[in-house]
Amino acid sequence: MRPFRRTRTHLSTLALSLSLALGAAVLPAAAQAAPDAGQLPPPANAAEARLRELYEAEWLWRQQEFARERIDGRWQAADRLPSVTAGSWARRAAYWKQVLDALDAIPVDQLGPEERINAAVFRASVEANLNGATWRTYEAPFNSDTFFWGGLNPRQPYQSEADWRRFIGRLRDVGRYFDEHIANMEAGLARGWSVPRSSVEGRDKTIEPYTLTSDDNPFLATFANMPVTIKEPLRSQLQAEGRKVVLEHVVPAYSKLLSFMREEYLPRTRTTTAAADLPNGREFYRTQIKEYVTRDMTAKEIHELGLAEVERISREMREVMKRAGFEGSFEEFLQFLRTDPQFYAKTPNELLYYTAWIAKKVDGELKHVIGTLPRYRFTILPVPDDIAPIYTSGRGGLDSCLFNTYDLPQRPLYNLPALVVHECAPGHSFQAALALEAPARPDFRQQTYFSGYGEGWGLYTEWLGTLMGIYQTPYDDFGRLTFEMWRAARLVIDTGLHEYGWTRQQAIDYLSAHTALAPLDIVNEIDRYIAWPGQALAYYIGYKTIRDLRSEAEQALGEAFDQRPFHDTILNLGSVPLPVLEEEVRAFISRQKAAATTD
Template sequence: MEKKFNTAIAGACLLLCLSAAHAATPAAAKPGPSDAQLKAVYTQEWKWRTSQKQEDGEDDDDSGISTSLPQIDAATQNKRLVYWQGVMKKLDGIKESRLSAPERINYQVYKSQIAAFIAAQQFKEYEKPLNADTAFWSNMTYTARRPMSKEKEYRAYLKQLADTPRYFNDEIVNMRAGMARGFTPPKITLVGRDASITSVTDAKTPQDTVFYAPFKDMPASMPDALKEELRAQAAKVIATSVIPAHQSLLKFMREEYVPAAREELAAESLPDGKTYYQSKIVEFTTTSLTADQIHNIGLEEMAKIRTEMLDVMKQVKFQGDMPAFLRFLRTDPQFYAKTPEELLMRSAWVAKKFDGKVSKYFGYLPRRRFAIIPVPDDQAPFYTSGRGGPGVYLVNTYNLPSRALYSMPALTLHESAPGHAFQMPIAMEQKGRPPFRNAYISAYGEGWALYTERLGAEMGMYETPYETFGMLSYQAWRASRLVVDTGIHSKGWTRKQAQDYLSENTALSTHEIETEVDRYISWPGQALSYYLGEMSILKARKKAEQALGQKFDIRNFHDTVLQLGSVPLPVLEARIDQFIAEGGKSPYPDLE
């Protein structure tokens, strides 16, 4: 029954992706009863969803601090599955052809979102709440690092901290259920990952933990007596709730979970594994492609990129083959920062350089700025090289000999502007859009960010052939993910095979290769979204350039893509078809 149901869900997603090619056409119906029917469904579900205290990261809207941690027990999860199944039945009863153009897009985005929720619940993904670089306990620290300015925020945060024992216990119960059926991350990806737990358990005082951070620099306008009261309460709740919960978690991880974790790497080795992996492909790529098709696409694209890389080697007159050039790039001191500050400043320089070029490539600019900060010490050893989002660009300054300066322009474009810290705020600033549209669709978001790395060459962001090679290495890194992810999860590849493939085809450091491969092993399918998303955007742009000729305006194209926000790739492609039909005009009439 489970396999049959999930195959049906995956099939529904695939049909949705394919039918989305007809989305957002000028011939769509005018607002009518079907629009009202759909709005009623997603409005009611969203109100219910926001009351559910679900996992962090779903609805990143900066709307205050919760007084409790997520509700994740099995009974609650089962209720969610039943609820979303009911929502899907309602959506199946709405005729897409009768929806207006805006609501047709909403329907397609929303239906794929609900289908992904159902699949995740059906496969009980909540029983595996961690991967190689993130986990439920490290996600907790995000609130601790948020700025607080009001008494109610501090008091809500204190209540949240007091909920830690209940939350951790529920997670442990879920993880034990996953252990019992072999649904865990591979053991190799868990080695050393308890460092973010011991950073709390080994703290000498509550004030030395990350959870006390908001109380160290409190608003000057707040009365001193109130500050001292809140600080005392924080020290107490950390000592009596937070630290003991982490101690229990550490004992569980070391004595039960890691020893029982599976040895196999492939997602297809999990319960109902082939169907599970295909569901992740659908979720992360929004396409109907199979693992074999994606693997072959990766091999073809890698060959193209390697040709470009060889051209750069000729430009710099390097005497030697590709392996020798990669060794040179990985080891020559000229390519590496001497201090964390140097790496941060180089990132800031690239971001500022983009500011001087932005008006030639974008009409609409987001109001929200972003900060450049280092990845926290407790997460850095196993974290990616960088990560960006609304208001922040995280730069990993751990192990400087693994952070090549020639890669910083591409990384910065991807994670800050015009990548994630640029794209996400624009989507959130759009008016009249239902809040579920702020959910992140990896194929779109990561595809856009990778596209901006290529765009950097057009913008003149790469000042040396080595920086161009850094961009190409990053392109190869993402194309190789198509090969490596499917190799690991569908073709029986070993960890070493995956590491060797990245080592032979990119300039990534050994440290980065190890952390990245472990991430792909523990997070099936996510790595597929980047390059397939970029390919979709490049295909749409080429089509628009050929169709519009001299009428093509790169600013209007970019504004159209970004205004749409995260959508399945077929919806994006259909929107560009509409852009072409309308003569390539800006989606913001006031900017023309």
């Protein structure tokens, strides 16, 4: 699934405002350490020196633009929020255009292997940022479950005075930040560029808790729960200062935003759903496909691939249904899975305990799957109450995996094994920890995220669970296939919605007919695809790329194939466009084949 993310190939304009700006863990690998530049080997020639100077300068500029500071070796949110005015975005677009022109002038054939990867990643990163700024996607700065007003509150309490003071500084800046977003949204409405109304109705409710002046305000609760590691009298001083800022700055800002959303924005948002209905929308959708898939694929190619994969997975699902001993129809089996009490937790803690047990079961298998294991550990937390009704079932990140305990009759236990391996280990949290501890590479490589790579790996780990003994019953395996089907169906649904004129209900019916996903999840997912064109395509195409590469490796190496170095090659590479991933894995296969021949 999408990480606290979010979203996103590399960070789009929306993702920039939601992750770099806020410091929220909206991407699986978004909050990672960056090694000192001195650890990197010196450039081999003038071309490498020019490239390094370019990407280091752009990255430092980018951090300053989006209010990030280098703190304890990691780029983290500063004591202010970034500017998101139209003028700031125009200035950024002009700068990124200059950067790409300078990059074009560097001869790629003079770069060594590592710098060629750096150049490819850097190009895709800057192109995605320029694309978002050019299309002015900041004029619709939220989607169905990811909001610029969310992610400001930490999921776990800060442990140092400096962190608390930076947090207070950001809260003091919320009013200005929200006003700039409101101005952008007004401009978007004026030119017909907005989020679709059907996919964001009711999202204004997520603002409500932050307008409260009581202790039920999540920000006030955060200060009340300041850890005892902050000693008195400093603890009381910070709590008093934080409470004052929340009541005097934050509550009025959220109250103003809530009024704007209800009285101005939501009533005026577009009633259409397709990206094609935006100004020059078909061209916009083509750029989104390229950004998220990192390949030159047409909507028609993707749609047809999805239809073929849906048919294949459907056959596997029916085979598993027979293995479960169910004698009714496929539709009756789905109804059975969605309604039988044996498949549902009775309390939130029961669901969380079950996820923790699966995660520990995975821990016992990792040594057989991965060669290099990270030291960094994640925790398991429930999705916060204020966003749980419209949030996905789970998301993983560096510090934690979130699992949704809202409306337990729609949270089937048979889906959890696949969800845990995808979100936690060896999926997103594991992936982010390895990136944190990765060999020295440029800062921008440490914190760049491509959905095809990251989500492709996450979905691949779901399949990998079949080799790890994670799915103990036919129902668990059906849950895994439901998740695989879900991602394959996205290829059909996303292109159906944005290229072929599908209605929202048509998309809901298609996903309902092909998966055992709960109705609430299905509606939330369809609304996400409507509000975030193209992003959902990355998952299955990235997954298929990795599965195809594994098949190549197994065929080329035969008995010499070892999945551990194969997986290490993918994970040590870090997040890259899919063509780069293919090139590097094939180079690994060639080296392994040569070594096996020598032996």
